[in-house]
Amino acid sequence: MAASVVATELHKAYGSTVALGRVSFAVEPGELFGFVGPDGAGKTTLFRILVSLVVPDGGEARVDGLDPVRQYRELRRRLGYMPGRFSLYQDLSVEENLRFFATIFGTTIEAGYDLIREIYAQIEPFRDRRAGALSGGMKQKLALSCALVHRPKVLFLDEPTTGVDAVSRREFWDMLSRLRAEGITIVVSTPYMDEATRCDRVALIQEGSLLGVDTPAAIAASFDRPLLVVRTPRRLDALRVLRSYEHARSAWSFGEDLHYADTRDRVEPAEIARLLAGAGIPDAVVRPATAGIEDVFMDRMHGTAAPGAAA
């Protein structure tokens, strides 16, 4: 079966700023494919090219077999798209929003109901409420229902979980997993590393380039250096000490913890604890850890050097 979304050397620049630099990848039919990267990495530009809103400067794309530049009319019937800033019509009710989006795609709520049933059923009790009065999670469900009501073949979701609480984010990803079971290809972007594990495959994107495309497990496993987690109340001091250590590959702050990677094949936690104690940080807890996608991302993003500026 042909790939659902194919990009070949896609290139887009705004003035002298390269938004997307020769990006190539392929998404299989029915796959839940994630683009993970920070703000400004080029995710939105990439999505806009794929949904036919922006014409690339170079390269080619195929979405469901159609060229977004030349066959955009036909393509627009087949895809679903949820833009990053998408916020529905606040002054229309839940049902009016859904009905409107069904109408402009030439369908009805009833015709698309079985696909959105599970999602829409959760907000249906509030169908007369204005969309502006919904909680963030409910808005998200309504937006997804609106993007799905015309049964698209490929669904593009640009940062659908940005600004949504943790519980709603988890629910949202559960919904995407169920949608994938319906055979819809889903391409989603997110700045949250932890969400990457919910995808079938993940592309790490940074400054308009892909740093790697693979399953989440394979990406995490590609981290080939020993990794230690360091917990101490004096994180900034510890970070400075670790980075100046002769065997250090990298040291990053990850929330409450520090992640330290060593250039050697093995490193004992006790050695690092001693190093810190010797530098006047005696109470650090150091233990070995398995690398996650975020570790790989940070590593690939910055190469082997650990610039002191980014803490």
Add this chain to the structure above:
Amino acid sequence: MNTFRGFVVKEFRHIVRDRRTMVILIGMPLVQLALFGAALRNEIRETRVGVVGAVVDDVARGLAVRIDAAPQFEVVPLASPDEIEPAFRSGRVRQVAVFEPGFAERLARDGTADLQVITDATDPNTANTLLAYTSAIVASYQAELAAEGKIGGPAPAVGVRIVPEVRMRYNPELRSVVLFVPGLIALILMLVCALMTSITITREKELGTMEVLLVSPLRPAQILVGKVLPYLALSLVNVLTVLVVSRWAFDVPVRGSYALLFVEAALFTVCALSLGILISSRTSSQQVAMMIALAGLLMPTVLLSGFIFPVSSMPVPLQVVSHIVPAKWFLVIIRAIMIKGAGLEAFWKETLVLVGMTTFFLVAGIRSFKERLA
């Protein structure tokens, strides 16, 4: 077509649900009508005129009485020329008539006498009007005296003495409201159509819903027409409201054809809507769209169209600029229909200009509305 209807219904809902906009759209025409109709009067009524030296003199007193009798004036006697300056300063009078001492005797003896008219020219337009009224009164009084043979001097018998008999047509009472209502219609149409259209389209851009509309199978023309259709309807309702209220409250007539009036109003509305589309397709925020609409469209509509200041009394460069203000042409048309009761033969040129402008803006607006993002 069902798709399109759904779009228009949604657009109507936006308008109806937004209370503030609703109040502005419906209430603003009425408030402006009240303002222009009742408050902002151009005509001169009961302006106080100071008179110096008329107390003892029959002839001078006769003139003062006539000035006082005119509806435009009210005479305030001043005891001496020294009082003139303070009276002007305090705003007690806007004009002063100073009779020379022995006015009647000199007139009888030499056939001529000096009357000095001093006018407060802080507002030049008003000053001119005041002066014109005063001169008219003086002239008619002079004619009266001559008829009674009270003025000697060069005999009028020689014959050719031209006495202009002035008649003001179409608006004999010179009521400014008659002039303002057509201008007000132009202003409201511009405001509702251009401003509201550009705001409603840029709002979709800000909300991010425009991206979804573009990605939908809707054609750009469907999006645009669906967006502006409700405003077109609303505008014509507003025109009707203004006409009815101005007729009922201010007795402003529509002497010409209502049908023609509405066709021309619809033409101007489409012109304003196209301008709104043009603005919104070139801006991406409601703020910017609003600023451009207000500064770029409303100001010229008020100031350069002849709405308040006659185009003919503007400096030449501004007159040239006024040619590209659509409201200028519309004003000529609508005033001709309403006040003069004229038909298409009187303003087909202006109509053609308006048709040309509308076509230009419409094409430019639709062309710059992209099926894609920049």
